[in-house]
Amino acid sequence: MLEVKGLSKSFGGFRAVSEVDLAVAEGEIAAVIGPNGAGKSTLFNLMTGHLQPTAGRVLVEGRDITGVAPHKICGMGLGRSFQRTNIFPRLTVLENVQAAFLAHRGQGANFWSRSERLCRDESEALLASIGLAGRAQATAGTLSYGNQKQLELGIALASDPKILLLDEPTAGMSAGETHETIALIERIARERGLTLLFTEHDMAVVFSISHKITVMHQGRVIAHGDPTTVRADAEVRRVYLGDLGDRPMSPRS
Template sequence: MSRPVLEAENLAKRFGGVRAVDGVSLDLAAGEVLAMIGPNGAGKSTCFNLLNGQERADAGQVRLAGREITGLPPRTVWRLGIGRTFQVAAVFASMSVAETVQVALLSHDRQLWRPWRRANRYRRERARALLAQVGMDWAAERTCGTLAYGDVKRVELAVALANDPRVLLMDEPTAGMAPAERGQLMALTQEIARARGIAVLFTEHDMDVVFGHADRVVVLHQGRVLARGTPQAVRAEPEVQRVYLGAPASTEPTAC
């Protein structure tokens, strides 16, 4: 079996007397979609911040393709191949959709600080190809401020893909979206992950999204891993039912 693309081993982070993350381990393979779920305050966001360098771990290790990246700053982790999207999507409202992706390409190519370079002339074909991949090429010349929120989320995904990530961390990617859009976005993400061999780790409160699109699920509770496994196995786990899902195993998944 090939080595996982991303490995976290015994990660720990305290804030004062609170153990936000307490001995969390996980691994993620190329092309795999792993969901991280748990009640509010379970440690999901802190775990994400440890993986991409926004927070420094008190203990434990993070490895990317076998290389230890624990403690590296976010920009270095990003350049090594860990991309991230956030719960609240943010784009430059006055920029066109294509320009937004072109700026991401400028950053990836380390060209942001070159003088006299116009973003809207840089790697137009690549920007268009990325937008086509997320179904947004039709809006390339529209300003981001005119887009519906679900379309903004797709543009954010194109921006993340501009860095050619090995791993993509998605913090509640469907938050604020209509139910039909949620499934579409995650189906698209799953398809891209398979096609490009990108390992995806996402957090989500909508259980239909989790059980419909994750290959595996890891459940956090009070900073620790409560359960892990296939969606079916996790949904049937009595302790997960008790602390998070709040329903017997035979109940169909609903949004939490």
């Protein structure tokens, strides 16, 4: 579904991403992990068109999307959430999702007219699926951080993606919020048949839901494989996992 070949990005003399190869199969839940500054967010920005690569290619279902504008990539079925919450804080929760539906259908200009009924049924159904039906009329900026991340997921889902990229979906959450969010992401991915690629610092989350894990360090991929293989990799343990490698993390079989 998603393939990266030799992807690189330099900023002046600094190589943020260096010759990365990555493939995510249909229906797979895959993670990209690594220390701060490893190049994870830059990699996501390259895949979604927010940055142009210095070298390499990005393919979705075999189609080369390298250098395509972000909104066009979204229209091709590649959705994304960001590390920092990206919502319309002054709109209601329902209006946030309505705006996303309208934009995806090329009707964004209609949002500023009498749009109360436009895409309302779909928006309400989507909010129900992500657990925010009871907050539909709340101003988005007043939601808890965990609920704002749920809403951001809903905005991404409104574009009807086949592939969803999540950049640290549980960052800043409490343990309870993290558990609820991961359960929600797993359920949504299963129900919609999504292919999911995410970055995450919480290793318990990574090892509990990932089918495949890619480990980056200083812009390069240093390991790739199933959770058991990655967890046992000596180089990964040295540069990133450390003592975490000895803790039980319930990897998928």
